[in-house]
Amino acid sequence: MTTKPQAEIATGDWQSGSAQETFALGERLGSQLGGGEILLLDGPLGAGKTVFVKGIAAAFVAERVGLAAQAYSSAQRCLDLTVEWCRNRETFGKPLISRQQVQNTLAEMARRLGKDGPRPPYAGHPPASR
Numbered sequence: 001m002t003t004k005p006q007a008e009i010a011t012g013d014w015q016s017g018s019a020q021e022t023f024a025l026g027e028r029l030g031s032q033l034g035g036g037e038i039l040l041l042d043g044p045l046g047a048g049k050t051v052f053v054k055g056i057a058a059a060f061v062a063e064r065v066g067l068a069a070q071a072y073s074s075a076q077r078c079l080d081l082t083v084e085w086c087r088n089r090e091t092f093g094k095p096l097i098s099r100q101q102v103q104n105t106l107a108e109m110a111r112r113l114g115k116d117g118p119r120p121p122y123a124g125h126p127p128a129s130r
Contacts, residue, residue, distance in 0.1 A: 022048040026055020031063075072113070079109050 016022045033056070041049040083106060086097040096102055 016048065019048065019051045022051045023055040023058070026052040026057075027059045028055075030056035030059025033059075075113055079106070079113060082106065082109070 014025060016025055041052065043049055083097070086102055086106065087095060089096040091099070097106075
């Protein structure tokens with residue numbers, strides 16, 4: 001796991017004029033956190049502590065969604081390359097993709113990617129003969 005380079009995070013008292021400003025301040029701070037920091041939030045009821053923390057959480061969610069999208073895209077590319085390789089590779093005079101075990105493995109890869117559509121990416125190839 002990689003952490004962000006430690007940036008100088010401002011300390012002290014912050015004031016905002018609205019819940020939206022407080023949320024935005026939390027987002028800005030959240031985008032600077034690298035992990036392991038300790039924050040002390042102090043203030044009376046209604047001071048905006050919860051809104052501030054929601055802003056911090058929003059920054060983390062946005063980052064995690066970006067990482068998830070990159071991971072999904074990479075996994076999809078791996079599946080596409082594997083399917084193409086299996087189509088072009090021959091074993092014992094037959095395309096590798098015609099083998100039932102290879103088809104099952106590719107189907108499982110596609111299922112894990114959420115590709116349960118009616119036609120998997122390798123459809124159209126006859127099943128392996130026995």
